[in-house]
Amino acid sequence: MIKKAFLAALTLCVATVSFAQNAVATSYNEEVVTNNSVVTEEAKGNSFWSNTFITVGAGAQYMYTDHDQRMDFGDRLTPAFTISVGKWFIPAFGIRLGITGLNLKGATQDGLTSESEKGHTHSNGVWYSDKHWLYEQEIDYFNLHGDVMFNVSNALFGYNAKRFWNCSPYIGFSWVRVFDGPTTSEFGGNLGIYNSFRLTDGWHLNLDVRGTLVSDDFDNEVGGRRDEGIIAATIGVTYNFKPRGWKDRVVTVYDNTEITRLRNAMNDLMAENDRLKNIDSDTVTVVKKIVAPCMVVFPKNISVLTEDARVNIGMFAEKVKSLDSGIVYSITGYADAATGNETINERLSRERAEAVLRCLVDEFGLPESQFVIDHKGGVGNMFYDNPELSRTTIIEVKSVPATMK
Numbered sequence: 001m002i003k004k005a006f007l008a009a010l011t012l013c014v015a016t017v018s019f020a021q022n023a024v025a026t027s028y029n030e031e032v033v034t035n036n037s038v039v040t041e042e043a044k045g046n047s048f049w050s051n052t053f054i055t056v057g058a059g060a061q062y063m064y065t066d067h068d069q070r071m072d073f074g075d076r077l078t079p080a081f082t083i084s085v086g087k088w089f090i091p092a093f094g095i096r097l098g099i100t101g102l103n104l105k106g107a108t109q110d111g112l113t114s115e116s117e118k119g120h121t122h123s124n125g126v127w128y129s130d131k132h133w134l135y136e137q138e139i140d141y142f143n144l145h146g147d148v149m150f151n152v153s154n155a156l157f158g159y160n161a162k163r164f165w166n167c168s169p170y171i172g173f174s175w176v177r178v179f180d181g182p183t184t185s186e187f188g189g190n191l192g193i194y195n196s197f198r199l200t201d202g203w204h205l206n207l208d209v210r211g212t213l214v215s216d217d218f219d220n221e222v223g224g225r226r227d228e229g230i231i232a233a234t235i236g237v238t239y240n241f242k243p244r245g246w247k248d249r250v251v252t253v254y255d256n257t258e259i260t261r262l263r264n265a266m267n268d269l270m271a272e273n274d275r276l277k278n279i280d281s282d283t284v285t286v287v288k289k290i291v292a293p294c295m296v297v298f299p300k301n302i303s304v305l306t307e308d309a310r311v312n313i314g315m316f317a318e319k320v321k322s323l324d325s326g327i328v329y330s331i332t333g334y335a336d337a338a339t340g341n342e343t344i345n346e347r348l349s350r351e352r353a354e355a356v357l358r359c360l361v362d363e364f365g366l367p368e369s370q371f372v373i374d375h376k377g378g379v380g381n382m383f384y385d386n387p388e389l390s391r392t393t394i395i396e397v398k399s400v401p402a403t404m405k
Contacts, residue, residue, distance in 0.1 A: 050243040051088040055098070055206060057081070057236020063104045063139070065218065065228045071106065078103050080232045082208065086147075091154040091246055094168075100210065100232060101142030108137040108221060140180040143212055143230070145190055147172035161201070161245050168194040174212050176230075188214040188229075196238060201245075204238040258382040262293055265396060291319045293396035296356055300339060300391060303351035305359055313356060316395060317364035326401035330372050331356050336390035337378035345378030352393045372398055 061080035062073070084098025147170040153163060174188045192210035199205055212230045269292070294316040296309045305313070320329070333353030335345035353373045360366045383389040 047243065049241075051094075051240070051245070053086055053088075053096075053238050053240045055082070055084045055086070055096075055208075055236055055238045057083075057206060057208060057234035059208075059232060059234030059236075061102075061104065061230060061232035063106055063228065063230045065106050065221065076105055078105050080234055082232070082234050082236065084147075086149070088149075088151070091159040092151045094149045094151070096147050096149060096170075097145075098147070099142055099144050100234075102140075104139040104141060104230065106137045106139070108135050139178055141176060141178045143174050143176045143190075145172055145174040145212070147190070147192075149194060159246055162198070164198050166196045166198075168196070170194055174214070176212065176214050176218065178218070184218060186214040186218050188212055202240050202242075204240065206236050206238050207233070208236070209233045258379070262394070262396070266292060269397075291316065291323060291397070293394055296352075296393045296395070297389065298348075298352055298391045298393070300388075301344075301348070302391075303348055303355055305355050310359060310363070313359050313395075314364055317360055317366055320360075320366060320370070324401060324404060325367070325370065326403075327397060328370055328372060328399045329395055330374060330398040331360075331393060331395050333373075333375040333393045334382065334390055335378045336387040337380055338387045339391075340378065342378060346375070348391075349375035349377050352391075356393045356395065 058079065058081050060077050062076040062078065079102055080100060081102055082098055082100040084096045086094055086096025086098075088094035149168045149170040151166055151168045153166040153168075154160075157163075169191070170193070171191045172189070174190050176186045176188055178184045190210060190212040192208060195207040196204040197206070210232050212232075214228050214230070216227055218228045294312065296305070296312060298304075298309070299306070320327075331353050333349035333351070333356075335348040335352075337345065339345075340348070353375045357368070357371055357373050360371065361368045379390055381387055381390055382392070
């Protein structure tokens with residue numbers, strides 16, 4: 001029976017830990033597109049070392065063996081201590097490893113106590129009962145145990161960091177060692193209820209009630225009637241190490257209006273090219289050379305062009321020179337709203353547009369009449385939810401001559 005209980009507890013422990021680790025490692029992204037906005041919901045697990053804790057407690061315990069029911073309950077009570085460390089993998093599941101023990105008292109019908117005789121029972125030689133021919137026995141032991149814990153408060157009512165009382169039943173396995181002669185070592189199963197009462201975010205008061213089941217020869221007496229066990233109740237304190245708590249679901253909303261407009265403009269140009277394939281070949285040649293929009297990105301709080309930006313503008317200018325001089329282009333400057341203030345962003349977006357215009361006209365020799373400049377001040381994230389891509393100036397076709405339509 002003990003082996004079956006132990007194997008069942010061990011299997012449940014491994015399966016639950018595997019499930020908890022998978023739950024922690026799992027993250028998902030869900031995107032919902034509404035008009036020109038994208039809502040991204042993201043849930044992530046915490047780091048491995050988060051939500052770890054240590055517990056120290058003391059209380060009372062008693063054992064039940066072959067003859068203990070013949071003793072008064074108060075005579076069987078002895079002090080108990082416990083210390084354990086553990087971790088919550090998700091709000092409803094955790095594990096812990098601990099040690100419980102000290103001294104147990106019971107009864108035996110074997111009163112041998114001399115060193116030559118000792119080795120059979122744990123009698124201390126004190127006569128207890130004439131009626132049942134019993135001696136007192138004392139056992140010094142410790143119980144090394146691993147528990148799988150289920151926080152039913154979080155499972156049923158949702159995680160709440162400010163909840164005063166959390167109730168966590170648990171099941172696990174034990175290795176119980178009797179270290180005074182005659183020594184024994186037993187594997188067993190255990191279950192119990194761990195109650196924690198919040199004092200602060202870091203400190204909790206706890207009440208732990210535990211039952212441990214071991215085999216019939218735990219006390220070195222085989223009665224052949226049933227297994228033996230230990231029941232303990234302790235009160236203590238728990239410290240929850242940082243980082244503690246659980247990450248909330250992150251909801252990000254960003255506007256795709258600008259990127260949608262540019263995408264539509266490029267689609268219109270492609271459609272126009274397809275339409276003009278069936279008309280005069282000279283016109284088609286011109287249309288095929290309509291230049292795509294050009295995007296120049298600036299560093300944070302800067303409106304001066306970098307060398308990389310000037311190279312891109314130069315390549316755009318060479319393309320413009322090969323096209324119809326009647327095409328008019330718009331130059332629009334932007335700044336990201338997350339940086340600076342409204343006044344600074346208004347100035348930055350204007351200066352960025354002017355810097356691009358001056359480069360096209362003064363450095364690359366294009367007529368200023370071909371360009372119309374504008375600026376939008378500080379804007380939200382324009383591309384890929386990245387504020388750096390909003391520190392930009394965009395050049396694109398504004399109008400074409402009637403002869404090209």
